[in-house]
Amino acid sequence: MAETILSQIKAPNSYVFRRVLLKRKSAMTGLHESVWQDISSDVKTWGSIRREIDNVRYSKIKFGDVLMKFENSSGRYNPHEDDASFWFGYASQQRSLIKIEAGFTHSTLSSDNIWTNTEYPSTPSVFYGIISGDLYNSDDNHVQFSIRPLLQVFRDYPAKNLTGFTSTGLTATQFFQMIRDQTDGSSNFIFRPFFGDTTTNWNIGSTSNIYANLNTNNSVDVFDKTVWDIMEKLAESEDKIIYVDNLGTFNFTTRDVTSTVAFHFLGNGFVDTEYGHTIKKVSKFGKRQTDFYSRVEVKWIDSNTFTAVRVKETAFTVTGSNDAWNLGHRTFKFENFWIPTITVADTILDNIYNNVTVLKNNIEFTSSFVPHIDILDRVRMSYDSSALNPTSRWDLFDWSADDTSTAQDLYWDRFRGDAIRLIGADFKILSIDLSLDKFETKIVAIEI
Amino acid sequence: MEILKANYLNTTTQAILNSSTDRASYLFDRDVRFQYVSSGFNNDLTTSTIRVNFDETMTVSRLSLLEHNLKEYIFYYNGVTANTFVISGGDTTASSFISNSETSQYFRSTAILCTSVSIDMKKTITANKEKALGYLVISDTHIVLSRPPASKKYAIQLDPTEVVHTLSDGGTRIQNVADKYKVKLGYEYLATSVRDSLKTVWQLHTEMIFCPFGTTTSWDKVIFPCVWPGNFEFYKFSDDAAGAGFSGNIILQETPR
Numbered sequence: 001m002a003e004t005i006l007s008q009i010k011a012p013n014s015y016v017f018r019r020v021l022l023k024r025k026s027a028m029t030g031l032h033e034s035v036w037q038d039i040s041s042d043v044k045t046w047g048s049i050r051r052e053i054d055n056v057r058y059s060k061i062k063f064g065d066v067l068m069k070f071e072n073s074s075g076r077y078n079p080h081e082d083d084a085s086f087w088f089g090y091a092s093q094q095r096s097l098i099k100i101e102a103g104f105t106h107s108t109l110s111s112d113n114i115w116t117n118t119e120y121p122s123t124p125s126v127f128y129g130i131i132s133g134d135l136y137n138s139d140d141n142h143v144q145f146s147i148r149p150l151l152q153v154f155r156d157y158p159a160k161n162l163t164g165f166t167s168t169g170l171t172a173t174q175f176f177q178m179i180r181d182q183t184d185g186s187s188n189f190i191f192r193p194f195f196g197d198t199t200t201n202w203n204i205g206s207t208s209n210i211y212a213n214l215n216t217n218n219s220v221d222v223f224d225k226t227v228w229d230i231m232e233k234l235a236e237s238e239d240k241i242i243y244v245d246n247l248g249t250f251n252f253t254t255r256d257v258t259s260t261v262a263f264h265f266l267g268n269g270f271v272d273t274e275y276g277h278t279i280k281k282v283s284k285f286g287k288r289q290t291d292f293y294s295r296v297e298v299k300w301i302d303s304n305t306f307t308a309v310r311v312k313e314t315a316f317t318v319t320g321s322n323d324a325w326n327l328g329h330r331t332f333k334f335e336n337f338w339i340p341t342i343t344v345a346d347t348i349l350d351n352i353y354n355n356v357t358v359l360k361n362n363i364e365f366t367s368s369f370v371p372h373i374d375i376l377d378r379v380r381m382s383y384d385s386s387a388l389n390p391t392s393r394w395d396l397f398d399w400s401a402d403d404t405s406t407a408q409d410l411y412w413d414r415f416r417g418d419a420i421r422l423i424g425a426d427f428k429i430l431s432i433d434l435s436l437d438k439f440e441t442k443i444v445a446i447e448i
Numbered sequence: 449m450e451i452l453k454a455n456y457l458n459t460t461t462q463a464i465l466n467s468s469t470d471r472a473s474y475l476f477d478r479d480v481r482f483q484y485v486s487s488g489f490n491n492d493l494t495t496s497t498i499r500v501n502f503d504e505t506m507t508v509s510r511l512s513l514l515e516h517n518l519k520e521y522i523f524y525y526n527g528v529t530a531n532t533f534v535i536s537g538g539d540t541t542a543s544s545f546i547s548n549s550e551t552s553q554y555f556r557s558t559a560i561l562c563t564s565v566s567i568d569m570k571k572t573i574t575a576n577k578e579k580a581l582g583y584l585v586i587s588d589t590h591i592v593l594s595r596p597p598a599s600k601k602y603a604i605q606l607d608p609t610e611v612v613h614t615l616s617d618g619g620t621r622i623q624n625v626a627d628k629y630k631v632k633l634g635y636e637y638l639a640t641s642v643r644d645s646l647k648t649v650w651q652l653h654t655e656m657i658f659c660p661f662g663t664t665t666s667w668d669k670v671i672f673p674c675v676w677p678g679n680f681e682f683y684k685f686s687d688d689a690a691g692a693g694f695s696g697n698i699i700l701q702e703t704p705r
Contacts, residue, residue, distance in 0.1 A: 112574045
């Protein structure tokens, strides 16, 4: 049978791999070397890779550091000035490029005594980042590297130093293109080298709103900000998201989820020959009440007027079917003075309102190693620990049918103590935490 | 039972290959699933050559070829095909084979001082296939332990690094990262000279290679790069007489890839 990523994920016994690869910066040009250096054999602990969007709060992106510990008895990971260092002859260790790969290896031996090894997925990268932060040696012969997502490069550059503003302002698309093409004045790109040194790895969505305040680097909204501050504001005001995917591509795009199911997670109670059984534990499932708001305020001008503060709310009535009465008339406040028009403010208001006024199921679960999924992927969930239907007080099978069939007669469930019942329910992934030490994926997802 | 020096082949730049240069690192990767496989040499009339250069003159007395598919091949030193190695205990006295059928072999030769070792791979066991080699060791001995330990004091095992997942229905899924050898050798009544030789090896605190029962035919394929962690124990007397000899354990653990 032909092997695929799915057959490897569900295999009862398989080989997995994990690699960490490095590109140092030239001491002369400052550019990253062209060939990835494999430093996997020095890793003592791998840590976890975490990516998340909209998990803690709508439109908030959390930067997850990967903390990786390297064996350093030979001084290989000492600072670049040390001649034992792997960086000796190169520029500083900081902002060295890091790529982490993980997946499955399937090996077969032919009758000619030649092994064939195939990796799944075929592009196994799970994370791109840079070394950023303090690197301390210790007397127990290890160095811990803090590896930050590539977005860190935008935090480490002041917006005041950008060039390319126009007197009439810029659209968000134009701003991101300006960042992509930003140079040091001598035709050396500032950000592009971290994204494959190509324009291909920049997926910049199209926008049309012009931000008049992006007209000069001395603008009040620019001069004391980092590039990341501006990016975040633009993403909020365009109701888009920014993230770097597992292939190292920069994305400024909508938060829409595709209609294609990226993976079907199955747990107790289901048998599936395509995806297999991957759910280890469902640690949380249910409607996240704290994410419910019956009222949304979007403040887009810095004043307290009806025009400046756009409000949309559920009609409040004291009835048993009114969510605002049942759950509390709570307000989600959103403030962004970059929103260009009242129309855009109302669009954002509608989007947030539609998101927060419907109580949706959230699920937090752990699965065995599934390397190829990403945030915003649509995943299908099937989990049912017993034939007991938790949405009914009575087990459907608990009553004798008065016909001759005994198929539904008094079969008591092997009740296992949980009452989670998911049958092919689609969820959107908000957070992925991939442990490279345990080869385990922890996922937070919201029902679509 | 032999403890060898670390493999002389340990960087890709040492290996001069006439094809598949991207697979050079597999020659010294202990995981034999990852082989050097020639490209464009799937014809028994063509010869694929591996030449391993040393940056100084080295003593070579042990060569090991694991997981290969070679029927006719020759290995020689300093780039001269006439410079074959003199093999002891094998099925030939010169390192030139015409009709080999073994896929893993361990050779002991008279010690040679040289700056390179070459292997001309001419024909494959199944005719006209690409030439493949899973692990190549070129080395010399640190110490040859002329007698093996008692069977009760020889514990060798393959330790897997594995992740065991317990799934929601109680089922188990295992994902393997790597398998590594670990061996414990217990000796008694060692002569002072052997103890001192072992101490010299231990004090190097460096990588070495362990091969317990290397042969040219029907080999168990046990050879692995390793380190010797822990104490040096061989100051303990084996009996109530100082002249009885010394006892202790050697623990050897495989190194990372």
